[in-house]
Amino acid sequence: MKSFKKIFSTKSKSSHSPESSFKIGGMGSLKVLDVTPSPEEDSEKLKKAFQGLGTDEEGIIEILGHRDASQRKKIRETYQKLYNESLIDAIHSELSGDFRKAVILWTYDPSERDARLANEALNSKKRGIKNLEIIVEMSCASSPQHLAAVRQAYCSLFDCSLEEDIVASVSSMPLKKILLGLVASFRYDKELVDMDVANLEADRLHEAIKTKELVHDDVVFILSTRNFYQLRATFDCYQKKHGNSIDKDIMKLGKGDLESLLKMVILCIDTPEKHFAEVIGTSIIGLGTDEDSLTRGIVTRAEIDMMKIRGEYMNIYKSSLDDAVIGDTSGDYRRFLVTLLGGKI
Template sequence: MTSLVVYEDSSPSADAELLKKACHGWGTDEKAVISILGHRNAYQRKMIREAYQQLYQEDLVKRLEHELSGDFERAVYRWNLDPADRDAVLANVALRKENCDYRVFVELSSTLSPEELFSVKCAYQSRYKRSLEEDLASHTSCDLRKLLVGLVSIHRYQGSEVNLQLANSESNILKNAIEEKKFDHEDIVRIITTRSRPQLMATLNRYKDEHGCSITKHLKNDPDYAYTETLRTTIRCIYNPTKYFEKVIRNAIKKSGTNEDTLTRVIVTRAEKDLKEIMEQYYKRNSVPLDQAIAKETSGHYKRFLLALLGKED
């Protein structure tokens, strides 16, 4: 469920006028920006952008990018984009970094519907004049490439049917590959990238029942770190997205030095989907509400904006 507290009876043109006023003159009224955009859903934000363009012949996203700065600016920028366009930007930003955060691609491929993923690819092509897959393939190599390109390109079966016999035989294939320390075995990549989510869950459960331990534990301690790390991330994200995102946030704020990019990515992409469940999971796991944890580790307008997206006022 969404964590967002939306004002249903807002008017796009009134919002656009208030945002114009907030950007007027020397200095920006960041609180006004937060009080409006932090309480509008994706459709409302789109209407505001259109009203703003019509009223002032100006791109609201670019104007705010210019007016704001730092982590706050990046969070507002991502929040303002259409979801598919935002995911395309997140993917491209990840690829252009020296230390690429491959979790972005795992999250895209594991949490979006095939239709949503198709829209992200169209948005990517329209922005960057290349395909997501070709950029990803030319930035990676070997097993990591096989895994990531497979993940973002393959259209998994969406039905709920599970073949238990297949789950059994593929659990054995995984076990054999892991026992032989062949973590890059092509069948591992095939099973993880092509099988439907329910089928994969059955295989992973079977693995756990049979061997008394989750496959992610057995995949540890491999020299090809980026590949096995991404493989484990994928399995965790498919198996339980709520727990996965809780852990991503926990690591982003608990490790020395908050990772604002990661924190922003999860809050902004999940706010209108399952952030409420992620918050509950966070509290269960850490005995501290997520908003308190974030308030402790962030500051200023950035903090206020994230809290607004969490449905909490400053």
Template structure:
């Protein structure tokens, strides 16, 4: 369930575009007005605002925001105003082609999305950045991690709840024989099963593995694999089970200890606000015995804090 708060009576997109333009004029940007408008409009409404701004002022609102805002607030807002698929493609491009690559971010986006989302995202990536996503993955990754990502992008998995119990048992047995039962690990079996099976099937495989071998499949993955390959497998497994629980953990890790991973905090906030942020907040509270909004408030500041809290919302 989304956490986005939209006014019951919406201002026409043209009026929003005019108000944003006024916020940019003069000495400094009226960031409060920018946040009050854009953080309370859904994806379709934001697209209309961008269209109206271009029609009235012959300028791209995205690029105007890039010149008017700064820091983490700018980074978050520029992702937020994109359509969801374009946003995912942009996160992937930044993760793979910046001066410092962020393979965890790229892996998270790929392994937490549905097959239909991935198909559209690949097309958008090609259209926006002039190259195939698979090419950039091949250039930036290696080994079993690379094989997993390419397989996960290439296979059209079933998205329904249907599960074949006999196939589930076979997969649980094959994963055991490919991992814990033998010396060394047959990574090919893990890649094939994790990339070809639906989320519903993988949840059933994890349950069958626990029943058959008195050990969780997640622990088996942790003991048999390493690095970004392990991270990808765990992301698939955890998102198949409960995506909200997975993202609550990402947010907690982004804010715990010294310093804050603003990239991870921004990524989850802007990509999940219109999807399942209310569920993420509930999972965060259950797991960490605290409020996600209060954690964000304590770890961020200024316009960035205001913007994130406008998206996530205070707990009721």
């Protein structure tokens, strides 16, 4: 392999006031207080919100909906120490429905959340490509470190590896081969690209598509081991050399599960914001709302790239993502999702 060449190389009024100023990190939409209360203070307020005549749902949203992953972890640990009770268990007993599910998923450590979502998908009675979205997302739209943490969490929680459950649950051999390649990977995560390799591998992918060998060892190797910047360069070379985007050429072969899975893999690697905009859009548009997909799309990306997803949603659907969520949800569930989107009702 040739050597790789680098081509890329307000202050709060009060931490207790509802008018406290917020900060937003990176391309995420989550608004975190400039000055946050201590984990002890947050834990005490949550305990009070769970007690008394009726649950204070607004108080729960106000706290958890404005804390990042590291702050939520400290709150979970502190709550357990103070009350000898799991915060997740307390939320489960006090809340209900889609609101409860969303708050619990948000409160989990991100790696535990994805491990649980993957386990739920693999053990679901529903079968189909949609169920495998979470596994592709955590493998192709997250950092290598996050995927490694998910695999470790999966083993701890379920006494078996993620790979074992994929083998046991996914009946299609081609799908199994691709998913196993993706989840077992630990990609290089720096912005390094070798254009000679990109050109060679663009041709190799084109040859595999032309000969309908979509699960050729070379295809699985390229998609599951190359770093994301390298793959984006490869996809770009593919389009320039062969006229079509790689996902379009794959979908010309058919619209079966294999083609759909590979398209999802490519989209999550190339433009994850487009994938998640479509996940959210598909969950809202049509008859009835797919709350599980809507929750997953917002909860898993609020701290990562929700601002980009918002822009992509507008490009695809010519409407505001925030307005779509507000129009299609209600009550505390709506209030919580809008909070994670950085809005207020």
